[in-house]
Amino acid sequence: MIAALLAGPAGAEVLRVATWSAELSRKGPGLLWRDIESGKDKQIAAAIEVITATAPDILLITGFDWDFEGRALAAFEARLAAAGQGYPYRFAPPTNAGLATGLDLDGNGRLGEGRDAQGYGRFTGQGGMALLSRLPIETERARDFSTLAWRDLPGALIEGAGLSPEARAVQRLSTVAHWDLPLRRADGSALHLLAFAATPPVFDGPEDRNGRRNHDEAAFWRLYLDGRLGEAPPAPPFVVLGDANLDPADGEGRPEALTALLADPRLQDPRPASAGGAAAADPGQKGDPALDTADYPDPPGNLRVDYVLPSAGLRIEGAGVYWPAPGAPGAAAAETASRHRLVWVDLAFP
Template sequence: MGFSSRKPVHARYRDGPGGNHDRGKAARARKRGLRCGLIVAALLAGALSVSAETLRVATWNVELSRKGPGLLLRDILAGKDPQIKAVREILDEAKPDVLLLTGIDWDYDGHALAALNATLARPYPYLYAPQPNAGLPSGVDLDGNGVLGEARDAQGYGRFQGQDGMAIVSRLPILAADARDFSALLWRDLPNTSIRNAQLSTEARAAQRLSSVGHWDVPIGLSDGQTLHLFVFAATPPVFDGPEDRNGWRNHDEAAFWLRYMDGDLAQTPAKSSFVLLGDFDIDPQDGEGRRAALRALLSDPRLQDANPQSEGGKLVADADHKGDPAQDTADFNGPGNLRVDYVLPSARLQVTGAGVIWPAPGAPLAEAAARASRHKLVWVDILAP
């Protein structure tokens, strides 16, 4: 079905060396002591391995966006929307421990997110959804068409504040007080910014934020007191603009932000702990439109690892003219075709035990739900907690 159940990791061990009957009692005693010591050490190692915490970290653009504020909450509470039912079915089966939801409408008090969470077979105890840039008025004619207050004049495209936002839900504590929100960073202030290529007006350049939705560094508390950081974002599509390619350059820099952050080029530097970079990057390494330099730099960065999540469904509906591996595709688009645009990239020090994309083959369990829920497919990676 595109994913596997998690199993405990068991360590194998051997008994230590046996005694030598041709030697004296002292030698045999020393060998017995050594053997016992090795067995105890191996048992301890086995116990530690068995108790290692396996976490399923996932991202999914659920496309739970409606045409006006409050309408998503209305549809969730009504309990009849087939898309919402399909989303619930996928989440109940995939069972991620930590999940980034993108493409979900935000509201001030988190009512829609809480209502969706309450419909799950096992609701998440921790929710995190600060205000996104999506739909946030800029007060400036950002797209330069001479009209103020349109969806493209918001800091991130949106007809209303919070349209197509994002949220984190988790079974482990979200350390919100220690989270970092970089959503207010101006595009022009990103080191090595590409904003000069986007042909923005002087007024727009002074107001335009980098994040179309948000860039967050959110720590998750682990059972042993350590933390796992989530580097999350949802980028603008590198299309729907003109020859100035404003969205293409912005999409590139939204991904490049994480290179600058990991390099320590920003005022705040990342904590020296394990992390996972995840979200809707909205660009494919080989197919479709976009400026791929930043994405390819992330995929080849030695500080990250790509577990290459795959699905049988994506493989079976491959686009004949595409260069990339169709099994790695994560979205079923008309026009550009199927693309890999959603990613979960653990830091290099984390041990990956499994990965997948929930895009079942036709007729397989969850195939109808995956098709009905969203054009995007849930991407998951299993890791051993650091």
């Protein structure tokens, strides 16, 4: 839908930018590709339905298994193209998901487990992330911050995280990745996508290793925009998007960095909402359930964990979470595809 089809000044370019934690991950390498190629997997069919129903121009998929030759992503895009929703440009380099360290990072006395990888994963690439785009991706200008050591982030909360000196020396900040990806718009200018997927702030102990890391993965973006990471920040327009794995009001975690990001004057929070999220409200929920993006059992209950935050100068034409009300068209596909719901924002460029 790269066209000026929505309300706005004549000649405006409107792009739908989306993020989705599709949970397209399997228990071993190559199994996702096998399931996509088979054409029989119900989850994958539902994922195709969700994406074709929302028709994003730019889609960050988190929770997607990486493989060396990119076969799974190519096969998935081919399925989308066959359904009328093709993406000529893809970006999916290796990430920290499942990247072995050779160390006992979690300190349980055993090596080679999922929690001993840079980002949780039982094999290299399990639960990685990928970008699908109808706009050219300027890969030669892309910045990948996945190798940044956690201890090197200004103000990092790594102290007290229970890591051994050996683990502290190698532990990277990014659970999956932090990317700055310039996309080339029709007029030749760039739209920067600031993409990430953070660790859940749970599955640890009183040292709160994952809670601290999750906080710092969100804090990264304000430091980057401040120019404090040794790289000049991107000029607007840009969009911060991905799976922060944290709700600012409900569930566990340290919400301070995320709350600061949502309130940053350089960004806008379109507060995408859905009828399905509102209908699935949990008792005692503090945040607006219509904004939730993940359908978890209680506890922790439904949460808002996935975000699309455009830079302040962009005009927002619409936004939503693809979570149809019970019984509405698409509701079954959304539920079958993932516990997370696709989040989209329509942006107008004069």
